[in-house]
Amino acid sequence: MLSKKINKALNDQIAMEAYASAYYLAMASWCEQKGFQGSASFFYKQAEEERMHMLKIFRYVNEAEGHALSPAVPQPAHDFAAYNSLFETSLEHEKKVTASIHEIMKLASDNNDFRTLNLLQWFVDEQLEEEKQMQTILDKLKLIGKDGVGLYMLDSELGQRASVPEAEE
Ligand SMILES: [Fe+2]
Ligand SMILES: [Fe+2]
Numbered sequence: 093m094l095s096k097k098i099n100k101a102l103n104d105q106i107a108m109e110a111y112a113s114a115y116y117l118a119m120a121s122w123c124e125q126k127g128f129q130g131s132a133s134f135f136y137k138q139a140e141e142e143r144m145h146m147l148k149i150f151r152y153v154n155e156a157e158g159h160a161l162s163p164a165v166p167q168p169a170h171d172f173a174a175y176n177s178l179f180e181t182s183l184e185h186e187k188k189v190t191a192s193i194h195e196i197m198k199l200a201s202d203n204n205d206f207r208t209l210n211l212l213q214w215f216v217d218e219q220l221e222e223e224k225q226m227q228t229i230l231d232k233l234k235l236i237g238k239d240g241v242g243l244y245m246l247d248s249e250l251g252q253r254a255s256v257p258e259a260e261e
Pocket of ligand 2: 112142186189222
């Protein structure tokens with residue numbers, strides 16, 4: 093049985109993943125408005141993945157005899173200063189998520205809750221991937237600068253990336 097404290101922390105994490113999903117959806121919409129079709133697909137896929145993360149924790153909480161709560165999701169920002177800022181904001185948010193996962197792991201470890209630790213281990217690897225992915229895109233954007241052709245190519249690359257099915261799960 094989950095401790096009350098860990099149950100609460102996991103419900104907060106559920107809300108955080110739901111918010112990330114909503115945020116990526118807003119980014120997908122912005123990209124579609126601006127004609128970045130490939131990036132829109134990329135962010136739609138990110139939004140789906142975050143919902144999957146949310147469900148992974150949600151299902152676990154109830155399986156572990158806790159009580160999973162469907163979260164209230166605040167409306168995210170819909171306007172972004174520039175294309176680059178989508179990825180800067182994403183990386184920033186992913187880092188917050190990573191820190192939050194680490195906090196809950198600390199709590200689980202202090203409580204000898206090995207099942208929760210095991211669940212969160214999956215998220216540690218996932219967060220590493222997510223941060224790396226956003227950082228790589230930001231590095232490319234630095235190289236590209238204001239070159240339109242470069243941006244066009246990056247947008248297509250992100251679109252292709254979104255069409256590759258995930259190997260995991
Ligand atoms: Fe996530
Ligand atoms: Fe994420």
